[in-house]
Amino acid sequence: MKIRIERAQCVGNARCFAIAEDLYPLDDEGYIATDGFEVPADRERDAKNGARACPERIIFVNDETGQQVWPPVEGLTRT
Numbered sequence: 001m002k003i004r005i006e007r008a009q010c011v012g013n014a015r016c017f018a019i020a021e022d023l024y025p026l027d028d029e030g031y032i033a034t035d036g037f038e039v040p041a042d043r044e045r046d047a048k049n050g051a052r053a054c055p056e057r058i059i060f061v062n063d064e065t066g067q068q069v070w071p072p073v074e075g076l077t078r079t
């Protein structure tokens with residue numbers, strides 16, 4: 001699993017940091033300090049929860065096949 005972050009769009013509200021401060025470090029001004037990372041197998045839950053916590057939806061989660069699993073991709077789920 002991989003995390004990718006559209007860092008330039010971060011608004012610095014630290015929601016991700018509040019979930020997992022080691023995965024989502026902030027810079028001195030409170031903005032996200034990483035463009036992304038490979039998620040350790042034992043941290044997938046924290047990584048996903050951190051991504052879901054971002055109200056800007058700029059934290060993307062891709063599974064091992066490269067498919068985006070968060071935010072939901074429009075058009076893939078039909079009701």
Ligand code: SF4
Nearest residue numbers: 010011013014016054
């Ligand atoms: S939750 Fe989103 S907007 Fe807030 S600090 Fe983290 S990446 Fe930035």
